[in-house]
Amino acid sequence: MDSSHPSQQHAETRLVTSGRDTKAQKGFVNPPVFHGSTVLYPTAEDLHAHRGEFTYGRHGSPTTKAFQETLMALEGAQCAGVGIVPSGLSAISTTLLSVLKTGDHILVCDNVYRPSRNFCNGMLTRYGVETSYFDPLIGAGIEKLFKPNTRAVLVEAPGSQSFEMPDIRAIAEVAHARGALVIDDNTWATPLYHRSLEQGVDISMQAATKYIGGHSDIMFGTVSANAKAWPQIAEGIRLLGVCAGPDDVFLALRGLRTLSVRLAQHHRSGLEMARWLATRPEVARVLHPALETDPGHAIWKRDFTGASGLFSIVLKPAPQKAVDAMLDTLKLFGMGFSWGGFESLAIPFDCDAYRTATKWAPGGPTLRLHIGLENVDDLKADLDRGFAALTAAM
Numbered sequence: 001m002d003s004s005h006p007s008q009q010h011a012e013t014r015l016v017t018s019g020r021d022t023k024a025q026k027g028f029v030n031p032p033v034f035h036g037s038t039v040l041y042p043t044a045e046d047l048h049a050h051r052g053e054f055t056y057g058r059h060g061s062p063t064t065k066a067f068q069e070t071l072m073a074l075e076g077a078q079c080a081g082v083g084i085v086p087s088g089l090s091a092i093s094t095t096l097l098s099v100l101k102t103g104d105h106i107l108v109c110d111n112v113y114r115p116s117r118n119f120c121n122g123m124l125t126r127y128g129v130e131t132s133y134f135d136p137l138i139g140a141g142i143e144k145l146f147k148p149n150t151r152a153v154l155v156e157a158p159g160s161q162s163f164e165m166p167d168i169r170a171i172a173e174v175a176h177a178r179g180a181l182v183i184d185d186n187t188w189a190t191p192l193y194h195r196s197l198e199q200g201v202d203i204s205m206q207a208a209t210k211y212i213g214g215h216s217d218i219m220f221g222t223v224s225a226n227a228k229a230w231p232q233i234a235e236g237i238r239l240l241g242v243c244a245g246p247d248d249v250f251l252a253l254r255g256l257r258t259l260s261v262r263l264a265q266h267h268r269s270g271l272e273m274a275r276w277l278a279t280r281p282e283v284a285r286v287l288h289p290a291l292e293t294d295p296g297h298a299i300w301k302r303d304f305t306g307a308s309g310l311f312s313i314v315l316k317p318a319p320q321k322a323v324d325a326m327l328d329t330l331k332l333f334g335m336g337f338s339w340g341g342f343e344s345l346a347i348p349f350d351c352d353a354y355r356t357a358t359k360w361a362p363g364g365p366t367l368r369l370h371i372g373l374e375n376v377d378d379l380k381a382d383l384d385r386g387f388a389a390l391t392a393a394m
């Protein structure tokens with residue numbers, strides 16, 4: 001193996017070596033943050049032809065180029081392009097607006113990120129695109145839900161609250177036979193642990209706000225597409241005029257450089273906490289596809305090379321006030337949305353409030369945990385105190 005050539009390098013190495021142009025950066029390792037709108041053209045002829053490596057701020061800069069090259073190298077050979085958008089939700093809305101038109105139908109997995117549903121039910125409905133939701137465990141059975149006008153299938157593996165694991169390979173086989181695109185919200189695993197473009201996905205999106213940024217300090221999104229889907233995505237981004245601020249692009253690139261060590265630690269600590277929680281008397285079930293006992297484990301093992309630090313637990317039946325007492329007692333686990341940063345989080349959630357294709361009846365209160373980079377013994381001690389408060393408030 002010739003490890004001097006990026007295509008021959010392991011993913012961790014590519015995260016470090018890709019997108020670097022030492023000469024252009026006058027010897028410095030990192031590119032500067034290009035704050036810019038206007039790009040000057042040297043001659044009138046160049047101006048008329050829009051000729052130049054960079055043409056306008058919205059269309060890219062040396063900072064965005066370095067980021068795109070690095071993410072493309074991580075996505076693998078199937079990736080034909082990486083689009084940059086201002087948030088994860090914008091990755092979803094930009095993608096759907098780019099590939100759908102009035103009269104189309106889209107199949108959406110019942111466990112996707114709730115704002116994805118809101119976008120489909122709100123704006124897509126207004127534009128005359130019909131959405132149907134399907135059971136995350138449907139597999140090849142999705143065939144019967146296809147209509148002549150079904151253009152796309154949106155999946156999230158695993159869903160970032162209930163952690164059911166759709167069989168993307170089986171779904172993609174059916175979708176491609178029907179001429180539909182497969183779109184994956186790959187935020188949970190990132191392309192480091194789930195190379196979705198190599199498994200039948202045409203468009204793989206990231207809320208880069210989460211693990212790619214990794215420090216809870218940016219809003220950012222990406223859309224990676226294969227050769228079949230990239231022209232539509234590139235056109236959609238251009239027509240809609242979406243772009244991201246240069247500081248956030250720079251911080252996202254900086255996040256990519258250390259993604260492999262952070263994610264490896266989230267994987268280790270997350271699994272250790274999940275195993276520990278599974279032994280707790282207060283916990284009825286742990287929803288984590290990397291646990292051998294999880295219903296999604298076989299698919300996770302087949303398609304993923306690691307897990308991140310986000311999973312959920314189902315508590316034994318307890319009144320809301322007792323769960324709130326637990327949450328209010330926790331010191332290391334903060335209460336807040338988003339995840340993927342260095343810090344641990346705990347939030348209650350209720351999928352039953354929005355699911356339509358499947359009934360979500362976990363049998364007790366549910367909490368989603370993000371295991372950050374703190375020491376796991378400290379995290380266990382924090383949850384110990386929380387469980388004591390839960391029991392005392394019953």
Ligand SMILES: *Cc1c(COP(=O)(O)O)cnc(C)c1O
Binds near residue numbers: 087090113187221
């Ligand atoms: C957070 C999140 C998003 C949205 O990302 P933002 O950057 O907050 O807009 C999309 N999908 C999933 C799975 C997420 O967790």
